[in-house]
Amino acid sequence: xxxxxxxxxxxxxxxxxxxxxxxxxxxxxxxxxxxxxxxxxxxxxxxxxxxxxxxxxxxxxxxxxxxxxxxxxxxxxxxxxxxxxxxxxxxxxxxxxxxxxxxxxxxxxxxxxxxx
Amino acid sequence: xxxxxxxxxxxxxxxxxxxxxxxxxxxxxxxxxxxxxxxxxxxxxxxxxxxxxxxxxxxxxxxxxxxxxxxxxxxxxxxxxxxxxxxxxxxxxxxxxxxxxxxxxxxxxxxxx
Numbered sequence: 001x002x003x004x005x006x007x008x009x010x011x012x013x014x015x016x017x018x019x020x021x022x023x024x025x026x027x028x029x030x031x032x033x034x035x036x037x038x039x040x041x042x043x044x045x046x047x048x049x050x051x052x053x054x055x056x057x058x059x060x061x062x063x064x065x066x067x068x069x070x071x072x073x074x075x076x077x078x079x080x081x082x083x084x085x086x087x088x089x090x091x092x093x094x095x096x097x098x099x100x101x102x103x104x105x106x107x108x109x110x111x112x113x114x115x116x
Numbered sequence: 117x118x119x120x121x122x123x124x125x126x127x128x129x130x131x132x133x134x135x136x137x138x139x140x141x142x143x144x145x146x147x148x149x150x151x152x153x154x155x156x157x158x159x160x161x162x163x164x165x166x167x168x169x170x171x172x173x174x175x176x177x178x179x180x181x182x183x184x185x186x187x188x189x190x191x192x193x194x195x196x197x198x199x200x201x202x203x204x205x206x207x208x209x210x211x212x213x214x215x216x217x218x219x220x221x222x223x224x225x226x227x228x229x
Contacts, residue, residue, distance in 0.1 A: 004159070031215060042120075043206065043219035056216050091160065095215065103148045103167070103210055105217060107160035 002026045006092050006108035013082055014116055021077045021111045023092030032075045033093040033105060034067065036060070043091065049075065082115045089113075118143045120209050122220035129197050130228050137192040137223050139207030146212040149190040151181055154204040154222075163205075166190065177201070199229045 005024045013019050025032050034046040047057040049067055066078045075094075079086055089112050093105040123138040141147065151163040164175025171183040181192045190207060207220040 033215075033217075035217070035219075042221040043208075043217075045216045045218070048215060056214060058216075093160075093217075103215060104150075104162065104165060105215075106162070107152070109157075109159035 002106075004092055004094055004106050004108035006090075006111050008111060009109065010112045010114070012114045012116065015084055016081050019079050019082055019113065021079075021090050021092075021113070023075045023077070023108055024073050025075055025092065025094030026096075026106055027073070028096065029094035029106075030097045031055075031095045031105075032067075032069065033095075034077045035091040035093065035107075036088040037091065037110075038085075038088045046077070046090075079113075082113075084115050087113055087115045118209065118211065118218045120207055120218050120220040122205075122207055122223050124223045125221065126224045126226070128226045128228065131199055132196050133227075135192070135194040135197045135201070135225070137205055137207075137225070139190045139192065139220055140188050141190070141207075141209045141218070142188065143209065143211060148210045148212060149181075149183060150208040150210075150217075151175065151179070151190075151192050152206045152208060154206065156203070160206065163192070197225075197227050199227045201225060202227045 007022045032049040037043045045058050047061045048055045064080050068076050089110045091110045092108040095105045119142045121140045149166040152160040153163050154160050166173045166183045174180045205223045208217045
């Protein structure tokens, strides 16, 4: 079964450093997403991406965050200057085209980001 | 704003017991409803989904859920749990007009052999 893969599984960084979290969505999917889950809290939507541009973003997704699809397979989340409160599990998801397919999101295993 | 509530944060059951996990959402329009499961160390996996039609939906591994529109609920059920059902369960809602998921806080299920 096709999977969404995320690398690395755990990223440790110093406060103020830039990090890039990487995701390889399912190959024929058209919609891509990032979510995060702070320890003990709910999974929160960050951003969705379609047709090479952001289609929706939440209040969390401020200027420190950016997303990119640099080639035909990768989908990245960049945090420019990490803060302690960015420590969380970050999930990538993708979904197909079509009215219903786009609503079925497939998730990766997540990247745990620890900001020290 | 849309929100999803899962009433049970941690549930402990013995094997063969019946399971019901509550999920309520707040949104006035048409929604699509999902239950995801996350086994320890693994990614979120889709258990079942509801788009329209029969409000009782069956998913994988013997799980089912019932959409009750009047109660804004989508409770997950399984008649007889197994030790392998130990996992975190997330209810999620997406409005029909968008594709952003709104998740509940999750319910941790521990099944004792």
